[in-house]
Amino acid sequence: EMSNGAILDLTNAPEKYKGLMSWEKLISESQERNVLVIKPENLEKVMEICRHYGVSATKMANFTDDGYYHVKDHDQTVVYLPMDFRNQGLPQMEIKSHWIPPEVYEPELPILQDLTQTALDLLGRPNIQSFDWVSTRYDYEVRGGSFLKPLAGPGKGKNNAIAYRPVLTEKEIVIESSGSNPWQGDIDSYHQGINGVVDAIGRTIAAGGSMDQLTFNGNLTCPKPENDEYIAAQVMRLLKGASDAELAFGTPRISGKDSTSLEREVLNTETNEIETVKAKPELMMSSLCVIPDESTITSTDFKLARDLIYLVGDTRDELGGSEYYLMKGETGANVPKSDSDELKPRYQTVVDAVKSGVVHSAQYLEKGGLWAGLANSAIGGRLGAEIDLTPISNGLERADKILFSQTTGRFLVTVHPENKKYFEKQMEGIYTEQIGVVNETNNVDVTYMGKQTIKTEVDNMKFMNQGEIKH
Template identity: 35%
Template structure:
């Protein structure tokens, strides 16, 4: 058996008695067949409603759909089952994967079933929707369930939980400044949160049906990770679909709202940077929390959820779906039979999907030509709380990561939305040669990725970088402030590019060179980085070079 009590399983702590049968077993081949069949049936308008058999199985999917019309009758005898001997309640609540429930008008049934058969998808009529006001389920003609629909949906008393927020008592670490940050950058590029995961990408075929426009790995060697990918669903149409995701769990330790803001901004910025229309972006959430009924954890969840609403609303970016798992805790015993509890850190993953108006105008992160101009768009602030650089310095100096206190935040979402609209307009006019969002690891890590991908050099001076005035070289290089991008532009397009971005904080830092080295003069006026792309790439690939 699989998928029995999956929803319950995901909403409680793991323990030694947790049933293995709660885990669903997927079947991607069947899933692909079903998706193809559904698209065809959808385009022909053959069904009125559809939902997946996720948490709660048929009880949830059919029950939710019955609310629209006012009743339902289901014959469990007709439900295809994977295992013999299932109890009626198990058939009703099983969450076995790759199953959908459809409401198909009788006059469309033959055409609907023909499409399913043509795609080798098993489809069965299991009952009918009614206006009886009840959910009635039978097995071999005998009733096994007969519930008032209003009671089914509204009968359970609402739980009342209490939350209590207490900001963590944190302080900024006092870091000794470096004369040169080249060694730090090389080491940073080998850290697990920054290094290459090429071995994972290569295990999967991302060339299926040759629809890939921007692949997961880009650059001269096709071996540096791009922040967003683009596929072209219809070969005879110019539009594409951009996909990206963002994850900032360490920010959540300082302020869950910051984790939500950063996730949305990073996911939106990634698809816009590759060529998506900023006005045609949608996002999805995946909350992975722990101990969600405890007051402090619940307060963290509330702050993250509210920030999701506020940030997405001001970005005019809708949440179109999501998922949550609220009790990622394990309760057990140690070797001396003492009770132990292990919990995941509260984590929010934001994914984005967007329409690319013309795939021929897509932009990747690798610089394209020697002599191109290098810009940074956006303001760098003293925001290294929860950053990868603080973690690196803490682990190398004290044996555990520094956390910090000033986590990246968005002060004006609408201003960022306007910035991304201007960026989108510049990409649509073909004014950018490359574009890379500044994210984990800060500006230094972003520039490193660009020279690795382009197998080129960059000669840069950060003295004019838009920034808070008190920042030293280390903070300028490794701050993870949001809303920033590194961009290269052909010299002949400089005037047009700067005209489109007028009013935004940006600076021309330098040029793409043939030296093969990342050479950066800091705000101090001293050279703070001088390292070759080959050395950076060696560190980048070595950690997980399996």
């Protein structure tokens, strides 16, 4: 399109798998590849840079102005198409979409005074479990430049993000994180899209990042939208939600990948009939943030006994699509709703608090809510905690909703007692409540309205957090 023609030679195309046919080389979607357009006089300079960093680079094509897209492989012509046909030869696909809000409801679950077993069971769910065996099996050191690894603390909790120095001779640090919750799309995929962005930013900030140099990749997967008007509408609302959030936070999407055919026909062995199995529409928002140096990097694990535990951000009755409801076989109706005007000043205040150095640990709260975050910090630090939910009830009047709500934009942070006044002064105007204290015991005790709600040991939590999926 830039020059009205090109000639591409596949003869020396690097092959991930030997023996690929010409058409396979041309349309393969193998990842981690990039195309560079280079002036002829700069070719050798670019190739030298690639050799220096050990990056494979192959000259493949030249632009022409003859009006044709010409592809060869070992001197045989594979494609020879007029550029007009290549760019405009096929009509634009039209997909019909029709959104009908699903009929959803809030379940009436029994009120339990003792939530210990429920809380432990939640830690083992696949979306919450640690998967530490995966993280320790594979290389995560990034040429020795890692500053924040997948696992946190001596007890190997999970970190909000990873952070590393991509160029070892430079100071800049890259923080990578993500956000996604496809079950929220069963209620409203618009809020699912917004929340994926909000969660990824929150996790990045908890790890020591900011919104200044933060960008996104959007990775969409869904069943074939051309076959289902409702799925097409879900996808449109999902993308619109993410786009609105990116614009609101000033965090652009610079790339992405789509897989729009996640459905398969399978044989139902009970009925002996062919059924179509479809995945849920999902948009994995992968974030990348560049920070000046490692001075703000913060992990999730509790650091010191006597540290004060704070909840930043209020908790609402927003358990729709939550892990707690899913564990109970329910979906719910109250999907978390994120307000960028409310969250932006909160996020910036947390950024400033972390930069000041008073925050010992920071955990962004998402899947599993406050309880999952508290458990992860305790597991990582091998330290216990005493928690009182009463100050943060906000009219919820149920301990399970306070513990397991997945309201977005919340953080669990710890601060040394000597910095209590300074931290609380920093957080003025932002919902911040002290809810507990870290201790040296192996116990986590949670109370609500003066009554014990959870009493367990960190060792039990870690055991349950190994989860349902094992290697």
